[in-house]
Each structure stands twice: as structure tokens, then as C-alpha cells.
Amino acid sequence: MLWLLISPQSSTQAAVEAASSVPSPQPASPATDEPRASPATAEVSNLPSFAAMRSLLDSATSCSLEACRGQPSACPTLTRGLASTRPANATFTHQLTIENKANGDALLAWVSPNGSEASLLRLGAGERRTVKSYTGDVWRARALAGGALLMEAQTGPVSVRDCGCLDRPLVVCPPRERKPRNASDGGGPKEPAGFVNRAAVPLHVWVAGRSCEVLLTESSPIAAGGYRLFNAWRGQTFRARDASTGRLVAEHLVGSLL
Structure with a gap:
């Protein structure tokens, strides 16, 4: 199991990212655990609907008593078709702090708008790292050994x-x-x-x-x-x-x- 802790930056984006361009997240600096100043930009087209991605995620997420305590106790099931996107209104800029609560190493990946996973960083057991993110980004963490899905989450509102x-x-x-x-x-x-x-x-x-x-x-x-x-x-x-x-x-x- 991998926990995802969120702490956005103090500034927000006033306008939505262009439909043909989604900034790609990036790993923090190992020395300072702070996001780098200039994230890379991934040029993409056919950006999926934010509302459709939210609906897909909501329909695939089941209730459990663990949800009442803030974190799941079991590994999630991959949501087919889920991908990073942007809302139709303002897009917030976030800093995501990821802590590996699994027993072994994990790989954190950003899910691109076409659904492919781009691995960003490796986290050892108990390690915490910070990445820059935007509303609508989808993240997955997988076990380094075997590739089992440990975490799937979308940056944005709580359902x-x-x-x-x-x-x-x-x-x-x-x-x-x-x-x-x-x-x-x-x-x-x-x-x-x-x-x-x-x-x-x-x-x-x-x-x-x-x-x-x-x-x-x-x-x-x-x-x-x-x-x-x-x-x-x-x-x-x-x-x-x-x-x-x-x-x-x-x-x-x-x-x-x-």
C-alpha cells in the first residue's frame, strides 16, 4: 500500500491549460525534496474530458470502512480508461508528497492523456518524495518486484x-x-x-x-x-x-x- 499526501503550492493557475498541451509532472530534487523550477511540457492532442475521467474513477471506486479512516488497507484495482486531463475551469498547481508504506521498493508513474504510464521515480520502503502536479493528473504506483498496482489516484476534489x-x-x-x-x-x-x-x-x-x-x-x-x-x-x-x-x-x- 502506498499513501499519497497532498500539499499544493500557494499560487494557482488562473486559466486552463490549452487543450493541446498538458504540463508533464516531474520528480523532486533528491537533495532538497522540493519540485524543480521548470517542469517539462508534454505536447498532446485529444485531451480526455475531465468530467468523464471523474465519472470513470467514481464508478470504479468501492466503499470500505478503511475509507472512513482516510487510507485504504488493500491494494486497488486498476481503472480501465483512466488518464490525466484538465478541468474546464481553473487548474490548480499542487505539490504531491508520496510516502511508500509498502514493504518493498515502488515505482511512481504519471498516466498520460493517452493512458500510457510514464515512470517518474523510484521510492524505497518508507521513503517520501515530492512531485509537482496539476488538477486532473492521474498517478499510479507499482511494486518494483512484479509490478503489482499499489496506488491509483487523481489530483483534485474529494468524492x-x-x-x-x-x-x-x-x-x-x-x-x-x-x-x-x-x-x-x-x-x-x-x-x-x-x-x-x-x-x-x-x-x-x-x-x-x-x-x-x-x-x-x-x-x-x-x-x-x-x-x-x-x-x-x-x-x-x-x-x-x-x-x-x-x-x-x-x-x-x-x-x-x-
Whole structure:
């Protein structure tokens, strides 16, 4: 099993990459573990639809109790047809921190828009590395010995499903504590935290403090199939709850990909 931790850069791209050009990700410098300044550019055509890739990934992903705790406990199944693309709106720039939790060496690959895998770097057991990425990039990690798939993920919003998580009682912060910290308050690197509601009920999103939670969707919940984007920082905990009952549906730690 391989974990993928996300920490975007502070800047975002205001415009979408041209449909005929997708910047290719690149490995970090071994000496500094920071992304290099000038990533290579891969010229491609026939860019797949971002919505179609999201739908493909969502339909292929099954629920498990492990998803409630933030990381899968079993190796994934490869999603046929999944490839890197770009959304129709703004594209965020990210730094992805990958940690190899497997017992042996692993190879990290970027999946190009035509579906081929381009190996970027090798990670030893327990090793962590950082790469530059964009919204819509698809990543796979495979065991160096045998090629078994260890991880498959797409950079971008979190799909919230009702996976039967154990409930966590809702404790609402009192008014004096109702202003959650954000990245500009010194909480950490900025992280665009996006959520797509794949549950069957409207969801409220809460940000959790040490002992209580602050409602972020006070104006209206996220309808089934809806999407909402929040400013956040790495290390914040977001909780999606049934808008009617307050039941915990999913929990997401910013900096990790479920």
C-alpha cells in the first residue's frame, strides 16, 4: 500500500491549460525534496474530458470502512480508461508528497492523456518524495518486484460517499470560537479543498477544531451530485455530515487523498 499526501503550492493557475498541451509532472530534487523550477511540457492532442475521467474513477471506486479512516488497507484495482486531463475551469498547481508504506521498493508513474504510464521515480520502503502536479493528473504506483498496482489516484476534489462510517457526535463551536483558522493565519501551506457529493443525501461540510466543529455550508448544503470548493491549509480536518441528521458521512484530512 502506498499513501499519497497532498500539499499544493500557494499560487494557482488562473486559466486552463490549452487543450493541446498538458504540463508533464516531474520528480523532486533528491537533495532538497522540493519540485524543480521548470517542469517539462508534454505536447498532446485529444485531451480526455475531465468530467468523464471523474465519472470513470467514481464508478470504479468501492466503499470500505478503511475509507472512513482516510487510507485504504488493500491494494486497488486498476481503472480501465483512466488518464490525466484538465478541468474546464481553473487548474490548480499542487505539490504531491508520496510516502511508500509498502514493504518493498515502488515505482511512481504519471498516466498520460493517452493512458500510457510514464515512470517518474523510484521510492524505497518508507521513503517520501515530492512531485509537482496539476488538477486532473492521474498517478499510479507499482511494486518494483512484479509490478503489482499499489496506488491509483487523481489530483483534485474529494468524492464523498456514504461508506457507513462510525458516527462521531457533532459538537458545535460556541460563537467566540466560530472563526476557523486558514492558511493566511499561519496554519500551513494553502490547500484548495474541493468536495463532490456522491452520497444520496444533501451534505453539510464542517471544519473540525480540537473539541468542536464550525459549519462551512451555512448558506446551503451540498446537494447530491453537487460540488463545493473551500480555502484550507494542510492538516485541517473536514467532516461531511448528513444535512438533516448531522450523522458523520466522511472525514477528510487535508494533505491526504482518500
